[in-house]
Amino acid sequence: MSDTPSTPTTPSAFAAAVESVRRAVARDDLAVSEIPAPGGLAPHALALAGDVVGASGRADPDLGTGRFVLLHDESAPEAWGGVFRVVCFAQAPLEADLALDPFVADVAWSWLVDSLAAGGASHHSASGTATKVLSTGYGDLAEQGEGAQLELRASWTPTSTDLAPHLEAWSELICTLAGLPPTVEGVTLLASRRVGRD
Structure with a gap:
């Protein structure tokens, strides 16, 4: 008997899913890279980071950023309702006046739902939160003024x-x-946005 622990084999379903993620075509406006997957969430995981590309042609997380994590557990956790679960995060600056709009969180959620539907991303059991963050700089940070995300x-x-x-x-x-x-057809932009790519 060997003293070295056996290496768990990658399930074929997870391998196929990873292959499909790696051949996906992200928007040219987004620089996507593979990052270490968080541990302890599932037996198998793949994680990607994405940052909006600025006018300089370089990724700039201040313009918009996100994470995409694919989890796989052959035991099909009850909360998932399947063997896969996608967990994602997306964040971008927002004009302060738009942040006061009571419907902006609803709009953000609809962008996700509409993008999934338009691309034919078949799924169920979607859940999430949309958060507006308002900030005002004081003291040494006063020059930052007001901001929102x-x-x-x-x-x-x-x-x-x-x-x-x-x-x-x-x-x-x-x-x-x-x-x-x-x-994506059917997805509309808010009336006024600060893109910051100039």
């Missing part, structure tokens, strides 16, 4: 191993939050 955290259960549409919907979500024109 819109943040969306969401999760859902994919119904197939084809995760490319899910990643593409997340890509669309971040860019739409950042004020970039949507490429």
Whole structure:
């Protein structure tokens, strides 16, 4: 008997899902890279980070940023309702006057739902939160003035191993939050946004 612990094999369903994520086509406005997956959430996981690309051609998380995590557990946790779960995060600056709009959180959630539907990302059990953050600088930070951010955290259960549409919907979500024109039909932009890509 060997003293080295056995390496768990990657389930074929997870391998297929990872392959589909890696061949997904994110928007050109978003720089996507693979990052270490968080531990302890599931036996198998894949994580990606995305940052909006500024006018300089470089990724700038201050313009918009997000995370996409694919979880896989063959035991199909009851809360998931399946063997996969996608957990995502998206955040972008928002004009302070828009942050006061009582419906802006509803709009952010609709951008995610519409992007998933438009891309054919079949799923169920979606849940999440949309958060508006208002800030005002004081003292040494007074020059920052007032600012606002819109943040969306969401999760859902994919119904197939084809995760490319899910990643593409997340890509669309971040860019739409950042004020970039949507490429998905049926998704509309808020009337006034500060994109900051000039």
